[in-house]
Amino acid sequence: MLSHPLAEGAELRALEPWRAEEFYAFVVRSGAHLSPWLPWAMDIDEPAKAERWLQGYAEDQARDGRRVYGIWLDGLLVGGAGFATFDARTGNCSLGAWLAPEARGRGLVTRTARLMIDWAFGTRGMVRAEWSAATGNVHSIAVAKRLGMEREGVLRSALALGGVRHDVEVWSLVSDRR
Template structure:
């Protein structure tokens, strides 16, 4: 997947280390919005840290592990989606996404997540795609619902974000449930 059309003037593309400056600029613009849910939004405070973070994903992808993609709108990086876990042998991956506030309401995250889920099932033969979100992150949970995922439960006090403990909802979609028809299209 070099690039995938998401919507008018919007694409999903690999977010690679050579895009570190662009990613750093995105974090500078949107970090305050992302910080409650994405710990890296405060950690990436210089281009070198952006490059290191992206290189970690690129190195893992080269070993058929986790991978990362960006969402561009009008050629501006406005978000991303990635497999934070990609266990090809076990057939399980964990998907997550983020988006700048000015890009909301266009279906970009749902479109990216749908494309990546379809790729995981149809191209890579994965059996399960997971989605986790802090219970207060209602936008993220709404994406899981739109993808047709099933809520499996809540992990109580499972993560710390900005010094605050949060419960985490776990959602999943299995390959045999993914018929492309039962999922809500947005």
């Protein structure tokens, strides 16, 4: 996928290592908003770290593993989404997304996640897509609900961020191919 329209002025594209400077600028702009939920938002504090982070995804994608995409709005990188895990052998994947505060309320994350799930199920034959969110991340949990996912449970104290332990809700969608 080189580019896929999401809404007026918005598109989904591969977020590749050559976009590290742009990704780093996004993290600088949105890091305070993202850091309560995403450990990498605190770790990427220079362009070289952004490039290494994106390179890790590129290498995994080359092995048919996890992959990452960016969300652009009017030419500006405002968010992203990725398959945190992608295992075609078992038919299981997990995904998540993030968005700058100024881009919220447009359905971009829900449309992105729907495209990713449709591709994983329809093109790649995946059977299970999982979404995890800290219990306090109401926006992420709302996306899981809009996607029609089922809440499977809570992993207690499973996520450590900034010295605080968070419970994590696990949501999933299962293909009709089971």
